Each structure stands twice: as C-alpha cells, then as structure tokens.
Amino acid sequence: MITFENVVKQYPNGFRAVDGLSLEVAPGEICVFIGPSGCGKTTTMRMVNRLISVSSGRILVEGRDNRDIPAEELRRKIGYAIQQIGLFPHMTIYENVAVVPHLLGWEESRIRSQVDRLLELVGLDPDEQRDKYPRQLSGGQQQRVGVARALGADPPIMLMDEPFGAIDPITREVLQDEFLQIQKEISKTIIFVTHDIDEAIKMGDRIAILREGRIVQFDTPDTILAHPKNNFVRDFVGADRALKRLGLVRINEVMDTDPPMVAYEAKIEEARNIIQKRKLRSAFVVDRDGRLRGWVDKEAAERETSLTEAMAEVPYSDIAVRQNATVRDALSAMVTRSFRITPVVDSKGKLVGSISLRSLQELVERDDSEASEVSP
Amino acid sequence: MTEEVTVTQGRRQVPVISLIWLGLAVLLLVLSFFSVPLKDARFAGESASLAPNFWLPTLAPDTNSRDGMTLISVGAIDTGIPFWILAFVFAGLELWLARIFAQRDEKLIRPLFRAATVFLAFWSFFGHLPLWDALLSTIFPRSPQILYPRTTVIELTAQHLELVIVSSVITIGIGLALGIMVTRAQFREFLPLVSDFVNAGQTVPTLGIVAIMVPIIGLGFWPAIVALILYGMLPVVRNAIAGLEAVDPFVIDSARGMGMTPSQILWQIELPNASRIILAGIRTSVVINIGTAALGAYAGSGGLGVPIAGGLSQTIFPFVLLGALPAALLAILIDYVLERIEFVLTPKGLQIEK
Structure with a gap:
C-alpha cells in the first residue's frame, strides 16, 4: 500500500511540479497516473522510491514514511521499470535480472532458480536467453527482461514509467495483455505512469488524472469514462469516450441471454413464428448441442418450405462474437458485417446470447445522459 | 665465418648468412602474426614456436664461437650459453603456454607472448653489436662512428621503459581520478577547469616544459617525468570524461532505482560501460609517451633519446637510428599489446x- 499525504515537490526556482497531492494506492491494484506532459506524474512516481525528494507532505510505503528507510534499502524493495528499459548492456540477461537479488545478498542457487522463474513468467525461455546480452534481444524481449528485472527480488510494490511506451503497437498490446495476466498471479501494488489514455483504461484498476501537479480525478476507468469530472477530463479521455467505454464492457454483461433461435431439425413454421413474435428480421439456427449453424432471415423463411433450404449455413466464427469479447468488438463486428444483431457464442461455438445495435445505442445514450448531468 | 669483427672504425662486410636469417625470420614473423588462428592448441603452439626458432639464429653468425658452438651475447656480454638452448627453451615455453591458453584465452596470452618474442628478438638484434656495426657501416660507409660508445641499446631501452612506465602509471592514476571526479554531480563545476588544464598541458611544447622544469627540479629523471605526465594527461582525462558521460543516463537511472549505492554504480555500471573509451585514451597516452620520452634526453633522464640527441648534435646518423628505430618499434609493440588488453578488458x- 502506498499513501500520498499532501505531497509537494517544489524546485529551487519556485516551480511546483507536484502541488499538494493526496492519494492512496490499495494493495494489489494497478494505479495509473496519467496526464499531459509536465503534469507531475513521473515526478510523483519517482518520489515513492526517493529518486526525487519530497519538499513537503509525506509518502507512506506500507505504512512507513519512506524517508525513515535508507534510500537504497527502500529501492531494493520496490520494483522499477522505465520506458527506456535501461538494461545493463555489459551484463548478460541472467546478471541483469539477478541485480537486486545480488544486492540483497541472496544465495547463488536461490538467485538461479528465481531468474529462471521470472524469465519464464515474462515469456522468455531461460535456457535460450539467460546467457545472451541485451543488445542481442529485440525491443519487445528487452522490455520483458526489464519487467523481469523489476520483479527481481519479488518486491511487493512496483513503479512502472511508460514501460511499454517505446514498443511497436502490436507488441505493446501483447505485452499489456501478458502483464495483466502476470499481475493476476503476482498481485503487486503498482504505480503505472502513461500518457496513453487507451493504455490507462486497459491497465488501470484506478486512474489518477493529473494536471499541473494536482489530481483532477481519481476513479475507476469506467467511472472516468462515464462521468468525466470536468471539461479537462472530458477532452483528455477523448471524444470517443463512449466508444472507449464500450471497450470496458464484456459482451456477456449486457447481452440478451434469450436469443431468437430455432433448432436445425425444426419446421419452417417455427422460424416464422419466432421472427414474427419478436418482430425481428432474422433468427439463428442451432444444432442439437446448441452450437450455432447459421441464420435464417424473414424473407427466406416466408418464401421457402423447409428450414434447411431457407437458412444460410455458415461457420459460427463468420457471424458470431465471443461472449468474453468487449462490446466494442461486437459493435465493430456489426458495422463491418452490416448486421443489426449479432449472435454471441462461447468458446465451443454454442449460442449463448445475442446483442443488437439498438441495445448498444441505448448503452451509449445512457452513459451520455449520465455524463452530461455533471456540470463542467 | 672467419672474418674478424671489431668495434672499431672502418668498412666491414655484412655477414650474408645473417641477412638470410633475418629475411626468413621477418617472413615467419609476419606469417605468425597474420596466420589464421588454429583451433587445435598443439598446432597453434607449434606454429607459434617456430618464430623464435628462426629468430634466435640471427644472433648466431658473428657471436663468439667456442668449440664450434655459437654462444649468445646480450649486448656486449658473452653469456656462454649456446644459442640453441635458448631456442629450445623458447620453443618449449611457447608450446606449453599455447597449450594452456590457446583454448581458454587466445585473445590475450598469445598476443602478449608474441609481442614478448618480437621484443626479445629485436633487442637481441640491436644489442648484437658486431652485426649492427657491420650492417650500418655498409649503409653509412662515411660515418665517422657507427656504434654509440657510451652505453648499450639494452640499457637505453630499459631507461626509456622506466620513464614511460613511471610517467604512465602516474598519468593514468591522476587522469582517471580527475575524470571520475569531475563527472560526479558534486564536483561537476570543476569540469571546465580540469578540461582547460589538461588542454593547456598538451598545448605547451614538451621541450618547453622540460626546459622550465630543469631550473625548478634540476636535471635528471623527474623533470622528464613531470613533462611526460603533463603531456600525456589530456587523452586520459578527456577519454575518461567522454566515456563516463557517454554511459546511457537511463542505465544509471535504472541502477539507482534498483537500489545500487553511488560507488556500486561507479564500479559496476559506469566504469565497465565506459571502459572501451577510457582504455583507448590510456593507450593513446602511453604510445604518445613512448615518443615524447625521447625528449627526456635533454633533461638528462637517459633513454633512447640520448643517442638521438647525440647523433643530431654531432651529425652522426647511425646514432640517431640506434635510438629512433628501437623507440619506434617499442611504440608499435606496446600499442599492439595495449590494443589486445583493451579488447580483452572491454565487456563482451x-x-x-x-
């Protein structure tokens, strides 16, 4: 747990980089600091491990004022990863990851197993990478090593300053996903600095939006997107915040769990009934195990005499979205396929629900009306 | 060989057999330098051991013979050791070392040994007065004197090396300390001062420094040392600063962030990362010193500058050669050795x- 109490950083020229910031980072959460450059987010982070000194106020690290702990001792207990990675080029990958354990005087055998475990955790093959030098690795691999090194001695707290900032967008997505997966296992208390709002929304359990050394809003990503506190936050999260918010919602949280469906063996009348009764333009066809086989539209159902002739039989992956995808993915699928309704399946292809364009519209409108109630 | 070789005036014949040996030796030496490294230690050792085997006989043709056996002289001293014993000792030693080190450390030990072989061979050659005398009197038939009468090349080289080693050790010590100091945050304000000082040291002509030092310190070893230190300081300090400044600031930030102390950061992070540039500066400084040390002769410090100065003032060219050739060779050899050391010490x- 990290607690900031009225923290101020004032430079000799009078400039206040951080101006009376109070905040509490709960154990095991990823707290994202975000804001325009010069907002004090990195300064605030660097005061935690005393790379920058606090002018007034205090920072409690696991309940202790961090100035009561010798700086080196404090830093060895706090993982540190930066955008520029800063791997030691003259040391092997093994030596890089082993730096903090060595500083703490661990036994060599313990360090060895720890390094192997960490390399595996970040998705690197220890036998293959251990003896290489940083310059022999790609940018993505180096950043993985950077994360492994920050985790070196299993610190309870980690500070990460745009750790995925210098990596190409595709690799960045992969590393973000992997890191979230790792965090599920290790549950560290993390301060994560970024200037990328999408990254903040994706990575953060809570987001602190900073401006001129002060916190403008500190909330969960969903709340920030739904209820931006003022114009600054609204501009910062972007005009597409409704869309971004859809990216936070899983399909299975909002889908219609009673999708219009007919069995593959059923008669054509059954299809006509469902379409008519629910005032739809189509219904989904499933087999005996409930797996999606295709769909039948209103015109075909009325024209043809059997369901097998009326239906369009297609692989489920062509028309359905997975239930654990985000609503934003569903919207994207519907727009590209020009569907008004899309079936939702589980990982085995079983139809579990449906989601319609209209229901998404309602979701967005609800957010907007809620948001506009808050005066700027 | 029946001719009589004496250290006196007059035209003498170059022993033909000496020239043949010399040619062969140079050829083999060149080959041993450029030969493709052999994987098998045995072959490496044997090929390397060839060089001294062919080298040492160059001493032979004119050395003292006793009962038909050629004996080794070091300078003018007859050691009474048959040359082939030394050749065998050399070959054996080299083979043994090559076997030990060829696989483990081919980068340093073999080059060092090679340089030592060349050193011994050449200085046997320069110190081999009859041969040297015969060779130079053929080239300079009208020169009034051929051999420097006061002392031997071996002794001059020893003095020269002493000047270079003492001044370099002090230069490196002070230079690195200065370079490290002015790159620390608390002493950074001294950086321009130190920078100006070392620049001035190299701008002032060495001969000028020697001339100033003599009235202050007196004649001898130390005025030359002071001049060499001032002159050689620039590359060491400049490269130390450049090397330490060139270390990626984010690497240092990471080291701090992980809880390394300032001295751990200096020794474990900054110096290893700056080592290549620092060592290059040391190498430049030492090699410059070898040339500059010849000027020490004017302060009475001895060294290979002595015959050069003497030869120039009396216009006896063989004296100049006797100082200049070994000095140049010394510079090349030491540069080669330092280059290998630089390579080995630079982190992989x-x-x-x-």
Whole structure:
C-alpha cells in the first residue's frame, strides 16, 4: 500500500511540479497516473522510491514514511521499470535480472532458480536467453527482461514509467495483455505512469488524472469514462469516450441471454413464428448441442418450405462474437458485417446470447445522459 | 665465418648468412602474426614456436664461437650459453603456454607472448653489436662512428621503459581520478577547469616544459617525468570524461532505482560501460609517451633519446637510428599489446553491435 499525504515537490526556482497531492494506492491494484506532459506524474512516481525528494507532505510505503528507510534499502524493495528499459548492456540477461537479488545478498542457487522463474513468467525461455546480452534481444524481449528485472527480488510494490511506451503497437498490446495476466498471479501494488489514455483504461484498476501537479480525478476507468469530472477530463479521455467505454464492457454483461433461435431439425413454421413474435428480421439456427449453424432471415423463411433450404449455413466464427469479447468488438463486428444483431457464442461455438445495435445505442445514450448531468 | 669483427672504425662486410636469417625470420614473423588462428592448441603452439626458432639464429653468425658452438651475447656480454638452448627453451615455453591458453584465452596470452618474442628478438638484434656495426657501416660507409660508445641499446631501452612506465602509471592514476571526479554531480563545476588544464598541458611544447622544469627540479629523471605526465594527461582525462558521460543516463537511472549505492554504480555500471573509451585514451597516452620520452634526453633522464640527441648534435646518423628505430618499434609493440588488453578488458556485451 502506498499513501500520498499532501505531497509537494517544489524546485529551487519556485516551480511546483507536484502541488499538494493526496492519494492512496490499495494493495494489489494497478494505479495509473496519467496526464499531459509536465503534469507531475513521473515526478510523483519517482518520489515513492526517493529518486526525487519530497519538499513537503509525506509518502507512506506500507505504512512507513519512506524517508525513515535508507534510500537504497527502500529501492531494493520496490520494483522499477522505465520506458527506456535501461538494461545493463555489459551484463548478460541472467546478471541483469539477478541485480537486486545480488544486492540483497541472496544465495547463488536461490538467485538461479528465481531468474529462471521470472524469465519464464515474462515469456522468455531461460535456457535460450539467460546467457545472451541485451543488445542481442529485440525491443519487445528487452522490455520483458526489464519487467523481469523489476520483479527481481519479488518486491511487493512496483513503479512502472511508460514501460511499454517505446514498443511497436502490436507488441505493446501483447505485452499489456501478458502483464495483466502476470499481475493476476503476482498481485503487486503498482504505480503505472502513461500518457496513453487507451493504455490507462486497459491497465488501470484506478486512474489518477493529473494536471499541473494536482489530481483532477481519481476513479475507476469506467467511472472516468462515464462521468468525466470536468471539461479537462472530458477532452483528455477523448471524444470517443463512449466508444472507449464500450471497450470496458464484456459482451456477456449486457447481452440478451434469450436469443431468437430455432433448432436445425425444426419446421419452417417455427422460424416464422419466432421472427414474427419478436418482430425481428432474422433468427439463428442451432444444432442439437446448441452450437450455432447459421441464420435464417424473414424473407427466406416466408418464401421457402423447409428450414434447411431457407437458412444460410455458415461457420459460427463468420457471424458470431465471443461472449468474453468487449462490446466494442461486437459493435465493430456489426458495422463491418452490416448486421443489426449479432449472435454471441462461447468458446465451443454454442449460442449463448445475442446483442443488437439498438441495445448498444441505448448503452451509449445512457452513459451520455449520465455524463452530461455533471456540470463542467 | 672467419672474418674478424671489431668495434672499431672502418668498412666491414655484412655477414650474408645473417641477412638470410633475418629475411626468413621477418617472413615467419609476419606469417605468425597474420596466420589464421588454429583451433587445435598443439598446432597453434607449434606454429607459434617456430618464430623464435628462426629468430634466435640471427644472433648466431658473428657471436663468439667456442668449440664450434655459437654462444649468445646480450649486448656486449658473452653469456656462454649456446644459442640453441635458448631456442629450445623458447620453443618449449611457447608450446606449453599455447597449450594452456590457446583454448581458454587466445585473445590475450598469445598476443602478449608474441609481442614478448618480437621484443626479445629485436633487442637481441640491436644489442648484437658486431652485426649492427657491420650492417650500418655498409649503409653509412662515411660515418665517422657507427656504434654509440657510451652505453648499450639494452640499457637505453630499459631507461626509456622506466620513464614511460613511471610517467604512465602516474598519468593514468591522476587522469582517471580527475575524470571520475569531475563527472560526479558534486564536483561537476570543476569540469571546465580540469578540461582547460589538461588542454593547456598538451598545448605547451614538451621541450618547453622540460626546459622550465630543469631550473625548478634540476636535471635528471623527474623533470622528464613531470613533462611526460603533463603531456600525456589530456587523452586520459578527456577519454575518461567522454566515456563516463557517454554511459546511457537511463542505465544509471535504472541502477539507482534498483537500489545500487553511488560507488556500486561507479564500479559496476559506469566504469565497465565506459571502459572501451577510457582504455583507448590510456593507450593513446602511453604510445604518445613512448615518443615524447625521447625528449627526456635533454633533461638528462637517459633513454633512447640520448643517442638521438647525440647523433643530431654531432651529425652522426647511425646514432640517431640506434635510438629512433628501437623507440619506434617499442611504440608499435606496446600499442599492439595495449590494443589486445583493451579488447580483452572491454565487456563482451559491449562488443556486440546494435
């Protein structure tokens, strides 16, 4: 747990980089600091491990004022990863990851197993990478090593300053996903600095939006997107915040769990009934195990005499979205396929629900009306 | 060989057999330098051991013979040791070392040994007065004197090396300390001062420094040393500063962030990462010193500058050669050795191109 109490950083020229910031980072959460450059987010982070000194106020690290702990001792207990990675080029990958354990005087055998475990955790093959030098690795691999090194001695707290900032967008997505997966296992208390709002929304359990050394809003990503506190936050999260918010919602949280469906063996009348009764333009066809086989539209159902002739039989992956995808993915699928309704399946292809364009519209409108109630 | 060789005036014949040996030796030496490294230690050792086997006989043709056996002289001293014993000792030693080190450390030990072989061979050659005398009197038939009468090349080289080693050790010590100091945050304000000082040291002509030092310190060893230190300081300090400044600031930030102390950061992070540039500066400084040390002769410090100065003032060219050739060779050899040391000391991770 990290607690900031009225923290101020004032430079000799009078400039206040951080101006009376109070905040509490709960154990095991990823707290994202975000804001325009010069907002004090990195300064605030660097005061935690005393790379920058606090002018007034205090920072409690696991309940202790961090100035009561010798700086080196404090830093060895706090993982540190930066955008520029800063791997030691003259040391092997093994030596890089082993730096903090060595500083703490661990036994060599313990360090060895720890390094192997960490390399595996970040998705690197220890036998293959251990003896290489940083310059022999790609940018993505180096950043993985950077994360492994920050985790070196299993610190309870980690500070990460745009750790995925210098990596190409595709690799960045992969590393973000992997890191979230790792965090599920290790549950560290993390301060994560970024200037990328999408990254903040994706990575953060809570987001602190900073401006001129002060916190403008500190909330969960969903709340920030739904209820931006003022114009600054609204501009910062972007005009597409409704869309971004859809990216936070899983399909299975909002889908219609009673999708219009007919069995593959059923008669054509059954299809006509469902379409008519629910005032739809189509219904989904499933087999005996409930797996999606295709769909039948209103015109075909009325024209043809059997369901097998009326239906369009297609692989489920062509028309359905997975239930654990985000609503934003569903919207994207519907727009590209020009569907008004899309079936939702589980990982085995079983139809579990449906989601319609209209229901998404309602979701967005609800957010907007809620948001506009808050005066700027 | 029946001719009589004496250290006196007059035209003498170059022993033909000496020239043949010399040619062969040079050829083999060149080959041994450029030969493809052999994987098998045995072959490496044997090929390397060839060089001294062919070298040492160059001493032979004119050395003292006793009962038909050629004996080794060091300078003018007859050691009474048959040359072939030394050749065998050399070959055996080299074979043994090559076997030990060829696989483990081919980068340093073999080059060092090779340089030592060349050193011994050449200085046997320069110290071999009859041969030297015969060779130079053929080239300079009208020169009034051929051999420097006061002392031997071996002794001059020893003095020269002493000047270079003492001044270099002090230069490196002070230079690195200065370079490290002015790159620390608390002493950074001294950086321009130190920078100006070392620049001035190299701008003022060495001969000028020697001339100023003599009235202050007196004649002899130390005025030359002071001049050499001032003159050689620039590359060491400049490269130390450049090397330490060139270390990626984010690497240092990471080291701090992980809880390394300032001295751990200096010794474990900054110096290894700056080592290549620092060592290059040391190498430049030492090699410059070898040349500059010849000027020490004017302060009475001895060294290979003595015959050069003497030869120039009396216009006896063979004297100049006797000082200049070994000095030049010394510079080349030491540069070669330092280059290998630089290579070995530079961390492997830094030798990988990005």
